[in-house]
Structures are given as C-alpha cells and as structure tokens.
Amino acid sequence: MYQGSKLKLYREGNLKSVFGNSASQIESQINQKSEDYILNVSEVEFGEFLIQTHIIDFPTLDFENVYVESYEKEIPADRFPGNYDVRSGEIYKRDVIVYHIPYSGNIYILRNQGVSSFSMSGSIDVGVTNDSITTEIINFDSNPEKIKRDFEDCKRFILSDYDTLKKDCARFNNEVLAFAIGKIKERKQKLLSKNNLLSSLGVPLKKKVGVAETFSIPKPELRKKIIIEPKVYEKGFKPEPTLSNENYFEILKIINDVGKNFERMPSTYSGKGEEDLRDHILLTLDPNFEFGSASGETFNKKGKTDILLKYDSDVVFIAECKFWTGKGGYLSTIDQLLGYLTFRNSKTSLIMFVRNKDMSNVISIISEVTETHPNYIRTEKKNGETWWNYIFHINEDRNREISLGILAYHLPE
Incomplete structure (x- = not known):
C-alpha cells in the first residue's frame, strides 16, 4: 500500500556534485552560443535565463500538519523484539503506523550530503509521495507513548543535516547568477580580444553566414515565472567607446x-x-x-x-x-x-x-x-x-x- 519511491536522506549523493554539474551546464550553454549572440545579448537577462533551471527549490517540511494512517503488514520474525515468542524464518501480521510529513519544494535534494560537513548522527529511509514523506513504525505493543517516542527518533534523523543543506543551497542560489554573468563576461572579453587582434591584421574579416542567432527551447514545466531566452537581433558587433x-x-x-x-x-x-x-x-x-x-x-x-x-x-x-x-x-x-x-x-x-x-x-x-x-x-x-x-x-x-x-x-x- 505504501511502496512508493524511497529516499535515503543525506547519504545517496553530495551537493558538491550537484553544484558542480549546474556550473558545468551553465558554462556549456554559454559556450554553445554564437559570437554575435554573446557580444550583443544582455548579460543579466541571459544569466537569469540560464540559472532558472538550476535554482534549488529547497523543500519545506511541515511538521505542524503531520497525519497518520495504518495498514497491516507481514513482518519477519527477526524484526520482532527479543521478548516475543516467534519462530525464526516465520512471518507475522502486525499493524504499521505510517506518519505523513507534508512537504513543498524539491524533496530529492535531501538525498545529498552537505558541502561543508558530514553528520555522524545517522540516516533514515523515508517514503516519498507527491506531497509528503513517510516513515513507518511497527505497532508491536499497542503502546501510544512508545510509538510517539519512536516517531520523535525518526524526526531527529530526518532533520539531522537539514539545516546544513538549507544553508548550502541558499548560498548557491545567492551566488549562481553572479557566476553565470561572470562566465558570460569572460567569454565576451575573449571574443572582443580575438576580434581586436584580427582587426589589427589590416585585412577584411570574413563573416560566417547561415549561423542562427537564436535557438528555440522547449518550455520547462515550472511553477514559478518562466524567463524566456533573450533574443538578439544584431548581425555583428563593433565595440564602441563607453564610460566606465x-x-x-x-x-x-x-x-x-x-x-x-x-x-x-x-x-x-x-x-x-x-x-x-x-x-x-x-x-x-x-x-x-x-x-x-x-x-x-x-x-x-x-x-x-x-x-x-x-x-x-x-x-x-x-x-x-x-x-x-x-x-x-x-x-x-x-x-x-x-x-x-x-x-x-x-x-x-x-x-x-x-x-x-x-x-x-x-x-x-x-x-x-x-x-x-x-x-x-x-x-x-x-x-x-x-x-x-x-x-x-x-x-x-x-x-x-x-x-x-x-x-x-x-x-x-
């Protein structure tokens, strides 16, 4: 009944790789653009377009609105407490209490280890539905207080590295636009330097023809406002004197x-x-x-x-x-x-x-x-x-x- 996708918190990957992959993809998109596009496009608008699929929608866990359900499940004998009279290799039916913790945002970012620290407090597997993560507690003794304590233990593991990841992702979100703009500026400066060198040779430059100035992309399915790729209508670029x-x-x-x-x-x-x-x-x-x-x-x-x-x-x-x-x-x-x-x-x-x-x-x-x-x-x-x-x-x-x-x-x- 509750066999949806599973998520091992804070251990399956690491944020360094997530951030590094985003940086590589942003730089690759910049390098794929034509010279005329880079030399004429608004650096800020192109940067905002590039980062929109890389901004991390960090998940919010709503412990104020936790709710529970239960279902019957066959439990192997080796999972029972030692004081139970069960036979090895047998299975027995028991009620399972399922705690649902509502969330919003990208819950799968919580699979990653943080950038700056590694918690030794342990991890936990949780189930994932469209709007909640779940943790299950087997009802062995019909003891409400013990079930509550077990859930508090689960909650502690769920939150063990949560704040660390939240800070790391906030830092990335705050810096990724500046990174993208910096890479656009870097490529633009290289192109300007190359053009100035070629111009200094004193012979006409041959212009490539038939190169598309803009590229169409499929619309991403996002809940937030979509930033459309800025278009460039220039067919060439000539540096002009400008005030610093x-x-x-x-x-x-x-x-x-x-x-x-x-x-x-x-x-x-x-x-x-x-x-x-x-x-x-x-x-x-x-x-x-x-x-x-x-x-x-x-x-x-x-x-x-x-x-x-x-x-x-x-x-x-x-x-x-x-x-x-x-x-x-x-x-x-x-x-x-x-x-x-x-x-x-x-x-x-x-x-x-x-x-x-x-x-x-x-x-x-x-x-x-x-x-x-x-x-x-x-x-x-x-x-x-x-x-x-x-x-x-x-x-x-x-x-x-x-x-x-x-x-x-x-x-x-």
Whole structure:
C-alpha cells in the first residue's frame, strides 16, 4: 500500500556534485552560443535565463500538519523484539503506523550530503509521495507513548543535516547568477580580444553566414515565472567607446554636488530657469571631463538634449534637466530622454528640479513609478535620498541596456 519511491536522506549523493554539474551546464550553454549572440545579448537577462533551471527549490517540511494512517503488514520474525515468542524464518501480521510529513519544494535534494560537513548522527529511509514523506513504525505493543517516542527518533534523523543543506543551497542560489554573468563576461572579453587582434591584421574579416542567432527551447514545466531566452537581433558587433562605471558615477557625483549646492544657496538660484541651472552644471562638468567635451542643447537622434558629453565624435553621456510637473510629466521626460538615445548610448541621467513644498511626496512618487515604465529592467542601487540608479533598455531593443541615474533637487519658488 505504501511502496512508493524511497529516499535515503543525506547519504545517496553530495551537493558538491550537484553544484558542480549546474556550473558545468551553465558554462556549456554559454559556450554553445554564437559570437554575435554573446557580444550583443544582455548579460543579466541571459544569466537569469540560464540559472532558472538550476535554482534549488529547497523543500519545506511541515511538521505542524503531520497525519497518520495504518495498514497491516507481514513482518519477519527477526524484526520482532527479543521478548516475543516467534519462530525464526516465520512471518507475522502486525499493524504499521505510517506518519505523513507534508512537504513543498524539491524533496530529492535531501538525498545529498552537505558541502561543508558530514553528520555522524545517522540516516533514515523515508517514503516519498507527491506531497509528503513517510516513515513507518511497527505497532508491536499497542503502546501510544512508545510509538510517539519512536516517531520523535525518526524526526531527529530526518532533520539531522537539514539545516546544513538549507544553508548550502541558499548560498548557491545567492551566488549562481553572479557566476553565470561572470562566465558570460569572460567569454565576451575573449571574443572582443580575438576580434581586436584580427582587426589589427589590416585585412577584411570574413563573416560566417547561415549561423542562427537564436535557438528555440522547449518550455520547462515550472511553477514559478518562466524567463524566456533573450533574443538578439544584431548581425555583428563593433565595440564602441563607453564610460566606465567608475567615471559614470564620478560624473553623477559632480552633478549631485552641484544640485546640493542649489539647495544650500536658495537665494542665488531663486527664479532660475532650466537653461540657467543646466549651464551651472555644465560649467562644473566641462573642466572635469579631461578627454572630451561637454555641451548643452545638442541635437542627438530625435531632439536636443540638455547635457551631452563626447569622446572624439562619440557620445558617451546624455542628461536631461526638467522641472517637476507631476507623475505624468516625469514619465514623459523619461520617454523624451529615451527618444534621444541611439544604440551607441549607454550612460544617461535625468535631473529633476522640484519646487513643490512637499519634497517627500515627490521622492515617494519617483521611487514607486519609475519601475512601472515599459523600458525599466531593474533597480541598481540608491546612493542617497534623492539619487537613484536604474537599468533601462533603449526603445525597440531590450538587449541594449542603458544606465539611468535619476537625481532630484528641491529649489525655492
């Protein structure tokens, strides 16, 4: 009646092998992709896609809702206690109490030994159903207290290495995305280095044709949200000049320092318009931008942007300055900024000047509605009460990520 699958807890395998196999499979999937795919795909989105089948759904055991059943079973004489008058080799019928412990998650992960330790407290075989693990206790004496004690012993073995495995799996889940992204970056860097070497030979590079840029996969049967493999529409890749994250944050810090100065000296900036405030920012940025040029009201793609930094002829930073007019105006300004961007632009900022008396309300609105924008991908971090960093994508190409810094400053009427 209860002869379902069996599971020997904490002894049949080990988590080191489980984690190692996952790492190998992730790296193999990355290496199978075409050069163009790796060079153009969003590292974070591809990484999230790769790890979704490797994240461990660690099982939860529900001892609060344990229930029991019983059935009659033939028990060999050698399993009876010594004080029973039974004949060797014979079998006798006895009632068996079956404890059902409900669970959710991947129960079979509990077959493995932990990474960091090995318990000497023993193991136990349990039965496995669709929604519970089972342990059986033979009712020899019809003694409820003894049966309860026997179950407590079983419970101790069931939980012997449970917390150790839980910590190991949580650590793996927390680190696997960074591992995948790191491997994507590693292969991308190798491809870039190779392409730069070939380009330096001074002869045309022959492009392979007929190579599929994306691959279709069967949909995995998961209860959680499925992450679809990111598509890449590029047919080639050419490295473009770009600000390092360090330089990008230094530029935002300069802008932030100027913005805070607006707040500290309200009488100086009272009544100033967007262009005046923008020019103050430009006057500070330009001498700090050693290897390029900073300009204002410069045409880029679909309009004139307020602040534009160039290296040689390439745009490496774009910012827009606006007075706060409410939630709708804020989202429209993000649309306006995105409209300026080409696929070559990756570092941007939106600088909001707020004349509302209730600055706290404006801060709340920015925090809440930015993530509702259709181009929003993820939140990076918040560097202060009025400085947010987000990752968006440019219009019509989700794989082209941009860094968007939002900075807001309270100005007098």
